[in-house]
Amino acid sequence: MASTKEDSRLSDLQLACTDLRTLLKASALMDQSLKKMDNKFDLIDETLTSASRRVGPLQSLSMATKALETRINRAVTPALTLLDNFKRSESIQNKLLDLSSKLSNQKNMKKRLKTLLKYVDCVDQLKAAISSICEEGEPVIQRLQEVVEFLSRTKATDQYRTHRLRETLITLNALYETEVDAMRFEGLLDEALLNLQDEYESILQQIKHRNIADQSQAADKDIEGDDQLVIMGSNLGTELEVELLRRISQTLAAEDCLDICIDIYVKVRYRRVAKALMRLNPEYLRTHTPEEIDEMAWENLETAITLWIQHFELAVKAVLVSEKKFCEQVLGGIMDGLVWPECFVKIADKIMAVFFRFGEGVARSSKEPQKLFKLLDMFESLEKLKPAFSQVFDGEPGTDICNRFRELEKLLIHASSKVFWEFGLQIEGNSDGVPPPQDGSVPKIVRYAVNYMKYLATEAYSVPMARVLRTEQIWKAGILSRPESDENLLRDAVSNIMEALQRNVEAKRSGYRVDKLALPHVFAMNTYWYIYMRTKNTELGQLLGDQYMKKNYKVIAEESAYMYQKIVWVPLVRVLQKDEDLELESKEAMVGLIRAKMEAFIKGLDDVSKRHKEYYSIPDVDLREQIRLATVKLVIPAYTEFLNSSSVSLPGNSSYLSPESVQELLGQIFEGGEVKLKRRVSRDRTAGGSSATDGGVKDFRRTRSNTSEA
Numbered sequence: 001m002a003s004t005k006e007d008s009r010l011s012d013l014q015l016a017c018t019d020l021r022t023l024l025k026a027s028a029l030m031d032q033s034l035k036k037m038d039n040k041f042d043l044i045d046e047t048l049t050s051a052s053r054r055v056g057p058l059q060s061l062s063m064a065t066k067a068l069e070t071r072i073n074r075a076v077t078p079a080l081t082l083l084d085n086f087k088r089s090e091s092i093q094n095k096l097l098d099l100s101s102k103l104s105n106q107k108n109m110k111k112r113l114k115t116l117l118k119y120v121d122c123v124d125q126l127k128a129a130i131s132s133i134c135e136e137g138e139p140v141i142q143r144l145q146e147v148v149e150f151l152s153r154t155k156a157t158d159q160y161r162t163h164r165l166r167e168t169l170i171t172l173n174a175l176y177e178t179e180v181d182a183m184r185f186e187g188l189l190d191e192a193l194l195n196l197q198d199e200y201e202s203i204l205q206q207i208k209h210r211n212i213a214d215q216s217q218a219a220d221k222d223i224e225g226d227d228q229l230v231i232m233g234s235n236l237g238t239e240l241e242v243e244l245l246r247r248i249s250q251t252l253a254a255e256d257c258l259d260i261c262i263d264i265y266v267k268v269r270y271r272r273v274a275k276a277l278m279r280l281n282p283e284y285l286r287t288h289t290p291e292e293i294d295e296m297a298w299e300n301l302e303t304a305i306t307l308w309i310q311h312f313e314l315a316v317k318a319v320l321v322s323e324k325k326f327c328e329q330v331l332g333g334i335m336d337g338l339v340w341p342e343c344f345v346k347i348a349d350k351i352m353a354v355f356f357r358f359g360e361g362v363a364r365s366s367k368e369p370q371k372l373f374k375l376l377d378m379f380e381s382l383e384k385l386k387p388a389f390s391q392v393f394d395g396e397p398g399t400d401i402c403n404r405f406r407e408l409e410k411l412l413i414h415a416s417s418k419v420f421w422e423f424g425l426q427i428e429g430n431s432d433g434v435p436p437p438q439d440g441s442v443p444k445i446v447r448y449a450v451n452y453m454k455y456l457a458t459e460a461y462s463v464p465m466a467r468v469l470r471t472e473q474i475w476k477a478g479i480l481s482r483p484e485s486d487e488n489l490l491r492d493a494v495s496n497i498m499e500a501l502q503r504n505v506e507a508k509r510s511g512y513r514v515d516k517l518a519l520p521h522v523f524a525m526n527t528y529w530y531i532y533m534r535t536k537n538t539e540l541g542q543l544l545g546d547q548y549m550k551k552n553y554k555v556i557a558e559e560s561a562y563m564y565q566k567i568v569w570v571p572l573v574r575v576l577q578k579d580e581d582l583e584l585e586s587k588e589a590m591v592g593l594i595r596a597k598m599e600a601f602i603k604g605l606d607d608v609s610k611r612h613k614e615y616y617s618i619p620d621v622d623l624r625e626q627i628r629l630a631t632v633k634l635v636i637p638a639y640t641e642f643l644n645s646s647s648v649s650l651p652g653n654s655s656y657l658s659p660e661s662v663q664e665l666l667g668q669i670f671e672g673g674e675v676k677l678k679r680r681v682s683r684d685r686t687a688g689g690s691s692a693t694d695g696g697v698k699d700f701r702r703t704r705s706n707t708s709e710a
Helices: 002-105 109-154 159-186 188-206 212-224 239-254 258-278 290-295 298-331 340-364 371-392 396-429 444-457 459-477 486-509 519-535 539-544 546-568 570-575 587-614 621-646 659-671 704-709
Strands: none
Touching (some): 002 188, 340 396, 371 396, 371 444, 396 444, 444 486, 459 539, 486 519, 486 539, 486 546, 539 546, 570 587, 570 621, 587 659
């Protein structure tokens, strides 16, 4: 068992020894092969080293050639691009000529505008091509010249190629020097820019404002209907026209023609605006100095101011609003929007100057009373227009126009205030040297002043007048002062005028002759009654107050009526009073005395009739009727009582006036007709009323306290 194991091990060792011998033989063979390969590698290395020494100069030559090619290409490629730009410029110029020919033959406006838009595109392209040539030309020629000099100096290429490059350089340089300036300043581009300027002016000229005369007529109708017209600007030009004008403006501005563009725009658009306003026929604007305005007839001036108000509003809200929007659309893309406001103000300034000039002339003209209402109309129109005006002329460019607008408002405020206060002075001074009415009627100055103040107290004028007074007070007292309310200011001012009027009336009242006792009272009765009745239940009466009206006018009128009856009619009634000593006389004496009283009464009635016809005028129908009724109430009962008490003593055939006849006579006296005395015989009379000398007079006798309570 043990020997078997030993045999097995021995066998394994023999096999291992055999394998080792085999491996040693293989290693020896591999070592020989490696030595052979090493020899071969040495041979290859020698061969490569020899080849490398031969190829080295060729590699250097190749790199130099490549560097030369790169240098030439850097000069030639831009030169080729420059030549392409010249070709492109020539192509665009041919296209421009073709479009120009089409424009001259095109009749349809819309198609012509589209063609013109293409024309502008071509001009822009030509400008870009020429700009590219100008920017790249000199650097390209410089590089090409450097390459030619390098090749000539280094002999890096053959003479033929160097000669061709030199000829190309000369040709390109000559072309650049001769053609570029001509293309920029004398060529087709310059001609195209001139054509664009003409087209620009033509299109601007064709774009018109719509007929604002229609809006003016609409404004007149709305004023009559007490409706406020909303005036809005309209869009000017079509979208295509606006786009074309915008493009032309930008093209001209890019070509250093901005000043020309602005001059054309301002000149043409000013003419368009002026023509639009000339359709309103504003001939009145030619008269603008204070002296010329003073020479105008009042009716013409009144009409001119009314038209000025309407036209000024139309100019701002309709024409200039549209013009401002149009100006922004056309010129808004130039210089970041800094150009168009200046252009618009240049256009508007000339238009506004004409309106301002007329308004300033009116404000500086003579301060006649009738001008107050038109001055207030002008002031109120400016107040209403102020928001729209500030919006149209906003920003720094419109500062001067806005300042002139405010100066015109100040002038109107001063003028309105001065006219108002001078009116009071004129009323008070009217009594100097002017005799009172010889028939006791209402003076013209009173009628004028009352109607004047009534008109001023209406809502249309009380509001602006109060604003004028408040503004004047603030200017005098300072902005930090606390002015009174508008109503109080206006009430105080109107009261001053009415007090001046009252002083005028009193001065005239005292101007009657001493022998005309009743006439001053007739005058005062007529005048104060006129003032009271014309102002009662009106805005003027409400402003002054009922107590003021009664105290200053109604009471005085009633007291004057009482004095009139006391002076004129009471003495006549006293003639008929019963004489207590009459019963002690004989019948013949009694009859004689009664006849004497009757004759005296008739004579007195005739005298009163003549005085009424010559001196005592009571033009107011209601007042005249009240005086007539009061006189009838005073006279007829006394006369009837006299007849009844005297009829027993009178003979049966005695003729006398009946009470009806006397009443008829009184009616004729107050109606101003011819008085005809009709005598009637009668013996039976009934008492027509109690006899009271002051019975009728007391109807007009009022105490101030009673009046204030009425």
